[in-house]
Amino acid sequence: MNGAAAACEWHRRPAYGKDRRRGCGGLEDAWGASSGRSLPRLRRKCAAQLRDAPLKNLPIASKLLLAFAIALLALIALGAFSVSSLSIAAERADYIGRDQSQKLVVEDDLNTATSDYGTAQANIMNASTPEQLQIAEQALASRGAAIDRDIAWLGPRLVSAGPRKALETMKAEWNAYTATVQPITALVRAGRHDEAMARYSATRHLYNRGNTATSAILTMQKDNMVKIAQEVQDTYVRTRNWMIGAIVLVSSIIIVLLVALVRSIATPLGTVTTGLTELATGNTAVAVPDDDRRDEIGNLARAMRNLRDQLDAAERAKAEQTTLIVDSVGRGLEALAQGDLTARIDTELTGPFAKLRENFNRALSAMGDAMRAVTEATSGINSGASDIRQASDDLSQRTEQQAASLEETAAAMDEITTTVRQTAAGAVKANSAVEDARVEAEQSGGIVSRAVDAMGGIERASNEISEIISVIDGIAFQTNLLALNAGVEAARAGDAGKGFAVVASEVRALAQRSADAAKDVKTKITASTQQVEAGVQLVSETGAALNRIIGRIGEISALVGEIAKAAESQATGLQQVNTAVSEMDGVTQQNAAMVEEATAAARSLSAEADELARQVTRFKVSHERPAALTPASPVHDLQQRAAEAGRRIARATPTRRHGNAAVALAQDDWSEF
Structure with missing residues (x-):
């Protein structure tokens, strides 16, 4: 440090x-x-x-939780500020869009109503017939009622001082005007047009002041809306700037947290990982960094330091164990080279070397057992050589009996040859019948193929019908949509479009029924198409099955042909067997000479067994050599098995006699063999 x-x-x-x-x-x-x-x-x-x-010294989990908590709090603050700013802007926009716009519409209607009222008053003055006068009076009354209604609606809703004062002024001026012009209608009805015209001219200045006050209210409302819109725009710009600053601040906080986490976790962890990599390559002199930390990286560094110390100790223990193993195994191999199979590794070994010690001792024990078995087998070989000589004499006697058996075998082979030729003729007939069956199966396969093609045509036609039904369904949907639009337009037209709405409703109902019918037909076509597909699949499987049957029939035909050829070949082969039986008689005579050679080989085998026994005695297999056991002669066992086989053959084979050669297996005694 x-x-x-x-x-x-x-x-x-x-x-x-x-x-x-x-x-x-x-x-x-x-x-x-x-x-x-x-x-x-x-x-x-x-x-x-x-x-x-x-x-x-904080744990990594605490560091991560702290970093994410700070980032989360910053994001929550940013979100709260954004929601608050957007709420303020939404309230101002709603205020403009709903309250101020309604006021502007009513004030514009009030301005229009005052102008229409003046026009109606002029129409009364210019009316030349009672009908024109009545129409002008109705228009005057209607506009007057509209003016009173708009003034009554605006009264409690104009909260600003300017528009409210302008409304009070307009109301006073208008009341003075209406009170002055009310007698004019009566004068016109009475035919006093000159007096009515004089009064009308005298009231024009009152009308102009009222109309001017109404225009002033509308102008003030428009100016107020422009001012509020500018306030909303200012609020938006201010909110946008604050949000950009907040985003930059939150981003800076997150970047600082990431840099702190990298410096506190990633960099030390990379250093420890590099040290572990060096340690894995066998460099136990590597330095252990950050082992004074109190977090997980410090724990990892301390664990790395412990691992380094343990690896050093393990290397030293391994060197000591290797020296001990080399000394112990060397002594055992030296004793083995001197022929001492009783030597063992008595040194205690640990780990995987204990298995080596156990295997070495077990191998020497197995070698000792093998040498004892070889020693015991030597006497058995000598006894077996004598038995082989005796068996050779018995073999020469049996050779004569084999010659008689060969003669009887030749007669049996003649009968078998005749039977095989008859079998060949029957195979030829069977081949012809199989060929006819194959031709009929191929014809059936062609019929099935044409059926598959027909089913495919039905499937394609069903798919085309389904496509046509889809087009009809689309047309019905478009008709339904057009009928719906026509109904909407008829509803907008009012009473004049009621008849057209009824027609549109009927067209829509007809289009719906057409669509339902098209869907029903399409469903049935789809079900039919699925059944056709199932039929095509079944017919295809039937065609495939017929093709497999044709292939199998072809294979059977080939096999029957091969059977016929094989039967002919067997007949020829059996003839050759007859010749071979005659040759076997000569071979039997040669066997006698070979028996003499086998006797000489048995004598040589006995001499080699004595030499083997002499070589085995140089190995020390135990501290006290046990007496050798004389095993039972394997030749006697062979004689017993041969006699038992002869008796089974005698029981299974009946006695047959041909000419002067007679073999009676049931009465033959094989016990001497």
């Missing part, structure tokens, strides 16, 4: 925890007194490690 790390480690101890500054300064004084120089660099390192110690 370097000086700065030691200083900060000393500073973190509990004894100096109450006064960190005094503790670090005292250590610096001691360090400076011992080294004779100032310690600004030590002071900076100590301060940096003390500052980073809380974050470095």
Whole structure:
């Protein structure tokens, strides 16, 4: 550990925890007194490690939770600010779109109504017939009622001082005007047009003041809406700027957290990983970084340090164990080279080397058992050689009996040859019948193929019908949509479109029934298509089955032909067998000479067995050599098995006699063989 790390480690101890500054300064004084120089660099390192110690010693899970909690809180604050700003903007927009726009519409209607009222009053003055006068009076009354209604609606809704004062002025001016012009209608009815015209001219200035007040209200409302719209725009710009600043701030916080996490987790973890990689390559001298941390990385570093120490200890133990194994196995192999099969590895070995010791001792035990078995087998070989000589004499006697059996065998082979020829003739007839069956099966396969093609045509026609039904369904849907649109337009037309609406409703109902019928037909066509597909599949499987049957019939035909050829070949072969039986008689005579040679070989075998016994005696297989056991002669066992086989053949084969050669297996005695 370097000086700065030691200083900060000393500073973190509990004894100096109450006064960190005094503790670090005292250590610096001691360090400076011992080294004779100032310690600004030590002071900076100590301060940096003390500052980073809380974050470095936190568990990784706590670091991640802390980082994500800070980022989440920043995002929540940003979201809350955005929602609040958007709510304010939405309220102002709703205020403009609903309240102010309604006021503007009513004020515009009021302005129009005052103009129409003046026009109606002029129409009364210009009416030349009672009908025109009545129409003008109705228009005047209607516009007057509209003006009163609009004034009554605007009264409680105009909260601004300017528009409210303009409305009061307009109301006073208009009431004065209407009170003055009301007698004009009566004068016109009475035919006093000159007096009516004079009164009408005298009231024009009142009408103009009322109309001007109405225009002033509309102008003020428009100006107010422009002002509110500008306020909304200002709010939007201000909110946008605040949100951009908040996003930049949150992004900066997240970037700082990511950098802190990388420096606190990723960088130390990479250093520890590099050390572990070096350790895995066998470099046990690698340095262990960050083992003073109190988080998971510190635990990993301390575990790496323990692993390094354990690997060093394991290497030393392995070297000691290897030396012990080489010495123990070397002594055992030296004893084995001298022929001592009783030597064993008695040294205690551990780990996988204990298995080596056990296998070595077991191998020597197995070799000792093998040598004892070889020693015991030597006497058995000598006894077997004598039995072989005796068996050779018996074999020469049996050779004569084999010659008689061969003659009887030749007669039986003649009968078998005749039977095989009859079998060949029957195979030819069977081949002809199989060929006829194959031709009929191929014709059936052609019929099935044409049926598959016909079913395919039906399937294609069904698919085309389904497509036509889909087109009809689409046309019905479009007709239904057009009828719906026609109904909507008829509803807009009012009473004039009622008849057209009824027709559109009927067309829509007809289009719906057409669509339902098309869907029903399409469903049935789909079901029919699925059944056709199932039929095509079944017919295809039938065609495939017929093709397999044709193939099998072809194979049977080939097999029957081969049987016929084989029967002919067997007849020829049996003739050759007859010849071979005659040759076997000569071979039997040669067997007698071979028996003599076998006797000489048995004598040589006995001599080799004596030499083998002499070589085996040089091996030490036990501390006290046991007496050799004489095993039963294998030749006697062979004689017993041969006699038993002869008796089974005698029971299964009846006695047959041909000419002068007679073989009676049931009465033959094989016990001497």
